[in-house]
Amino acid sequence: MIVVKVVSAEMQDRSFSLEAGSFTVGSSLDCDVVLLDLPVQSQHFMLHVQSGAVEVVKIAEGPLEIERSSKGRESLHVGGRVVWGVDDKLWISGMCLQLQGVASERATARRVSRYLKRSDVPRLGLVLASACMLVIPFLGAHRSSAGGEQGPQVPAPTATQGDLSSETAVRRSLAEVNVRYENLKLVSGTWSATLRVADETGRSDAERKVRSLPFSFRAEILVDEQLKRAAALVLSHTLTSAQIVSMANGVLTVTLPSGEGKAGYDTFRALRSDVPGLVTVRFKSASSAELDQIRGAIAGVWLGKYPYVLLNDSTVVRPGNQLAEKAVLVSIDSDFITVNVHGSEQKVFIK
Incomplete structure (x- = not known):
């Protein structure tokens, strides 16, 4: 198994693995390795892995250079092929990819994410966003531990530490240490669980708490902020106008405009399959109370050449402007107005 390290000035270092086979690298979600940085084309280049050797084949326009210690950098042209050695660096603008050599499957599993097969050829789903890495496997995955590396651990418990083989004692x-967790289990003498945090600050705090535990513990830390970015990416590639309302403890809430029932079902399936770590997806529409509040704030409407809504405080609101909190005026008719609330268009009937 080949280990590839990705280094960029704007992102933390990360790694992924390549088994024998052919892999497409690009910004399209159909690629085996997905890089969402601006210079990367939808299908940028191919990697052919066989017997521990890697061949790079450029298949689209865009920056791609190989740097050899003895020859410096060399630009690749479309259709060009080059053998990628352990001492060589592959550059896509400011992003550097470098082989870390061949690792045993057991050693690699402790350092990088391992992905199941989508077809007869192993497939990878690695999304590198501009601010952080978002991993979107196409099928189930054995995801890496906290921070992309093996989870924070301390030495195994000794006899003086008490009986920590007991689940009650571990809980x-x-x-x-006030750690919220789920899926607690004991595997090969090591306790592990999934921790959910809101952002990177929460991740750092959780890692600190895990290190303080008096026994060996492996934590998979899922960050809501990263899951939300991954969900937004998936939604941008679906045929729906659904918008994200919130993400908390792995529960994603999105709006779904009326009339998009079938699209909503497809959206649910896409999010659940392409964003590992989600607990569930909930759909939200404007409540009757919110619509009543909007209706009660309206003093009258004008249907002339330049229609507008007059509010009780004498504010004039025209189509396209904000009518209330999280509500935008879309259009005005004689008996009702159409507003966009939480990303969903709703009719508000007026007297």
């Missing part, structure tokens, strides 16, 4: 220790 008590986790409660003492």
